[in-house]
Structures are given as structure tokens and as C-alpha cells.
Amino acid sequence: MAKTPTTKKFILLPTHIAMVPDGNGRWAERRGLPRLSGHREGAENMRRMIKYLSKYPIKYVTLYGFSTENWTRPEVEVMGLFAILEEFINKCVPEFNQEGIKLRHLGRLNELPRNLQAAINRAMELTENNARMTLNLAFNYGGRAEIVDAVRRLIAEGVSPQNIDEESFGHYLYTAGLPNVDLIIRTGDEMRFSNFLIWQTAYSEYHFTKVLWPDFGEKDIDTALLSYSRRQRRFGGL
Ligand code: IPE
Ligand code: MG
Numbered sequence: 068m069a070k071t072p073t074t075k076k077f078i079l080l081p082t083h084i085a086m087v088p089d090g091n092g093r094w095a096e097r098r099g100l101p102r103l104s105g106h107r108e109g110a111e112n113m114r115r116m117i118k119y120l121s122k123y124p125i126k127y128v129t130l131y132g133f134s135t136e137n138w139t140r141p142e143v144e145v146m147g148l149f150a151i152l153e154e155f156i157n158k159c160v161p162e163f164n165q166e167g168i169k170l171r172h173l174g175r176l177n178e179l180p181r182n183l184q185a186a187i188n189r190a191m192e193l194t195e196n197n198a199r200m201t202l203n204l205a206f207n208y209g210g211r212a213e214i215v216d217a218v219r220r221l222i223a224e225g226v227s228p229q230n231i232d233e234e235s236f237g238h239y240l241y242t243a244g245l246p247n248v249d250l251i252i253r254t255g256d257e258m259r260f261s262n263f264l265i266w267q268t269a270y271s272e273y274h275f276t277k278v279l280w281p282d283f284g285e286k287d288i289d290t291a292l293l294s295y296s297r298r299q300r301r302f303g304g305l
Contacts, residue, residue: 078296081249083127084120085264085271088113090255090279103147108281110155117159117202119285121166123292127201127245129173131263135209152206153183160190167199173241174208175216203245210265213241242267250295252288254280270302 088109095105113130120128132152138145163170170190177184187204217239221231237243248264248271256277260268274291276283 080123080125080292081295082125083129083246083248084125085129085248085251085268087131087253087260087263088280089253089257091281093255094279094281102144105281106148106151110151112281112283113155114159116283116288117163117168118166119288121168121200125200127203129203129205129248129264131208132204132206134262135207135212136262149180149183153186156186156190160193163202164194164197167197169194169197169201171201171203173203173205175212179207210262214266240266250274250291252291254278254283272298272300
């Protein structure tokens with residue numbers, strides 16, 4: 068019998084996977100194509116990967132689509148990326164909706180172009196009652212910016228110091244209500260996480276791969292899941 072995600076027996080699946088899809092630019096450059104072709108192919112792979120992951124009983128998937136630091140790239144690339152992300156949302160959301168996927172945005176939404184904001188808002192409204200899997204799109208997201216935004220809100224709301232602890236602080240982050248990240252994956256042969264979910268990954272398991280994001284396929288994600296299922300997580304205990 069062919070192995071499908073439902074017949075594969077992973078001892079322990081992550082509840083929350085975060086992914087840093089890196090390597091789109093190099094994927095394109097190696098083919099003599101403009102970087103934006105790599106981003107287009109990368110968006111197509113996000114779609115494939117989300118559909119594949121939604122077959123597993125994995126509750127939360129978070130994708131890093133655009134960081135607060137990505138604004139420093141040339142304007143054509145930034146604007147091109149936004150257009151690709153908008154197209155990705157408009158094209159994929161009806162499919163995601165059918166799969167029971169709920170969309171959520173993490174980051175500073177109001178700094179994004181209006182059309183992209185509108186597409187994200189429509190997607191969140193359309194899928195708000197879905198419960199099978201939550202897909203968090205981190206567009207214009209920065210981990211430090213997230214902590215700064217949380218502190219600003221705490222102060223603005225006049226929260227007193229004795230009422231702040233790790234749990235209550237978590238309610239002020241973009242990820243309020245989401246569980247911490249169990250497994251974080253980065254493609255594209257870089258050993259860093261570039262300001263992604265720095266609070267939520269304090270005890271995550273890391274998985275790095277040399278595969279460039281547009282080439283990252285079902286076998287590669289299964290390798291990451293299998294590796295995760297074999298780890299012993301102790302959270303600082305024995
Ligand atoms: C990742 O691919 C996509 C985004 C950052 C939006 P890159 O554009 O970083 O690709 P490389 O690292 O140059 O290959
Ligand atoms: Mg990169």
C-alpha cells in the first residue's frame with residue numbers, strides 16, 4: 068500500500084510547525100532567471116506544502132513570508148514580493164477554505180500595501196470559523212518588533228508590573244492564543260532564524276536543510292517530521 072500521511076506512523080507529531088522558506092533568490096539565479104521568478108515558484112511551493120501538511124493532524128503552521136528587515140531589499144523586489152503574496156492569497160484561500168484551514172496574520176498589517184491588507188482581511192473573514200488547521204502568515208513580521216508592540220500595548224493599557232508574567236505577556240504577542248512552536252524548519256542552507264518567533268521558539272526543536280525552498284517537497288518535510296518524532300524534549304527538566 069502506498070504510504071500516505073494518514074498511514075505513516077510518526078510517534079509524535081508537532082502541534083505547531085514554523086517554517087522559514089529561504090532560497091528563492093538562489094533557486095532563480097542558478098537558472099539564470101530573475102529573483103522574482105524564484106519568489107513565484109516559492110509561493111507555489113507554499114501552496115503545495117500547506118495542502119500536504121493539512122493532511123496530517125497538525126494544528127498550527129506558521130510561514131515567514133516577509134520580514135520587517137526585508138524592506139531593505141531593492142524596491143522592485145519588495146513590490147514584486149507583495150504582488151506575489153497577494154496573488155498567492157487570492158488564488159489559494161478558496162482551496163484552503165475547503166480544506167478547513169483558518170488563516171491568521173502575524174505582524175504589522177497596517178504597513179503593508181492596501182490591496183495586500185484587503186486580501187489578508189478577506190481571507191481571515193472567510194476562514195474564521197474553520198478549525199482543522201490554522202495557517203499563520205507572517206507578513207511584515209519581526210520578532211523584536213512583536214515584543215516592542217506588546218510592551219507598548221501593556222503600557223498603554225496601564226497594566227501593573229505585578230500582573231506581568233510569561234503567560235500574561237504571551238497574550239500581548241501577535242501569537243496570542245497559539246501554542247509555542249514545537250518544530251522550526253529553515254530551508255536554503257542558512258543556520259539562523261532571522262528574528263522569527265524569538266519568544267515562541269525558546270524550546271523549539273530546530274531543523275535545517277540545504278534544500279532551496281522552491282525544491283523543498285513532501286519527502287523533505289517527512290524527513291523533518293521523522294527527525295522531530297525521534298527527539299526527546301525535556302524543556303530543561305531531566
Ligand atoms: C526567501 O528567499 C524569501 C523571502 C525572504 C521573502 P530569498 O529571497 O531570501 O532567497 P535567497 O536567500 O536570496 O536565495
Ligand atoms: Mg535568503
